[in-house]
Amino acid sequence: MIQKIDKVFYRISAAIGSLSYVGIVAMTLLNIVDVVLNKVFGMPIQGAYELTERLLMCTVFASLAYGQACKSHINTTLVITHFPRVLKFLVFGVMQALATLAAILWTYGAWIQIFESIRTNTVTAVLKIPLYPFYAFEFVTMIAFSLMLLWDTIIIFLAIKNDWCADHVTGSWA
Numbered sequence: 001m002i003q004k005i006d007k008v009f010y011r012i013s014a015a016i017g018s019l020s021y022v023g024i025v026a027m028t029l030l031n032i033v034d035v036v037l038n039k040v041f042g043m044p045i046q047g048a049y050e051l052t053e054r055l056l057m058c059t060v061f062a063s064l065a066y067g068q069a070c071k072s073h074i075n076t077t078l079v080i081t082h083f084p085r086v087l088k089f090l091v092f093g094v095m096q097a098l099a100t101l102a103a104i105l106w107t108y109g110a111w112i113q114i115f116e117s118i119r120t121n122t123v124t125a126v127l128k129i130p131l132y133p134f135y136a137f138e139f140v141t142m143i144a145f146s147l148m149l150l151w152d153t154i155i156i157f158l159a160i161k162n163d164w165c166a167d168h169v170t171g172s173w174a
Helices: 002-041 048-069 085-120 132-158 163-170
Strands: none
Touching: 002 048, 002 132, 002 163, 048 132, 085 132, 085 163, 132 163
């Protein structure tokens, strides 16, 4: 059951993470075209910097949950790897729970930022693109990241007694 739920979380995170690839390709193409147009015709793409900023924001947020699912975020486990099993997973679980809480607060902040941006009609400087859709994207991707962190926190605490969970958690430790 745990493995099936884990696979579902991984698939959802991978789907959202694939948006990062789209963002990277879009930024690359945008910047190549911008440079070519500027150098060859002397006509850069107006607002290319703004578009790159927004694409970069989307790319980074879309990659967070996927990075968590792939265990690619940095965890400092040098000391706790030498702890007894229960203490090891208890300490690591508490740290993960704090990270989850921080992500949930960040998600709440993104929620507030959506409506503040709508209320103040915040737009980009050159192209006048409204910012609230980007904050909404941040909010959705942060929900996915927070859920992934919460799931990993549950797995860590289950690792105290469950061997599959213990192997799953420590498999990414150096």
